[in-house]
Amino acid sequence: MMKLYGVLLSPYVTRVLLAIRHKGLDIPLVPPPGGGLKSPEYLAINPYGKMPALEADGTAIIESEVICEFLDERFPEIRILPGSDLDRARARIISRAADLYILPALLGLLGQMNPATRDARLVGEKLAELKRGRDGLETFITGPWCMGDQFTLADCAMVPACFFLEKFLPAFGGIDMFADHPRMGAVWRHAQNDPMVATLLKEMNGALDDFMRRRAANG
């Protein structure tokens, strides 16, 4: 029996959910126990207090990339890692580049959403970082999925990254992350037309709308 701890508003959690759903696995998503990520109960599962964490046969597995790779080894019938060593390396590069060069810059911008309290220098730095991340990724992506015809670990990382880029970047001055990056743009369009991905994106949109409503209600 396995369960995944986390919520839909995390790109790291939804990366793992994409792997789970692509593989057709029955692993429920449950909120971190004990009232949150820093509760003693959850810290006993993930000492870093971050989501996601997978509980598998009584063992806690943390880090979204490690969880995805574990699931691919445990359930190899439908693989998310490609067959050749070179393709596996490229899929991991895309996933790692999203982790290192896209998501931290994007998460850094989330603290700058309010124009009234915005740090213009920080925003400029994060946007430049994002552009470098995106330019690099474009050179590794093939299309229609990141690695060609097969949905892989790389798409598990890219889909949530594209979702959050599309949602939050317009607040920082109409930057279109996809316009002059045809491969990344094509992967994002292709992903949105895939029924499994579209279902998850709908759930993510619902969770984001709820979050925004709650935030507005609380001032």
Ligand SMILES: N[C@@H](CCC(=O)N[C@@H](CS)C(=O)NCC(=O)O)C(=O)O
């Ligand atoms: N490298 C980790 C990153 C996980 C991560 O940063 N998750 C965020 C949610 S998007 C989190 O739990 N943040 C809470 C915190 O850092 O206190 C992974 O890939 O799983």
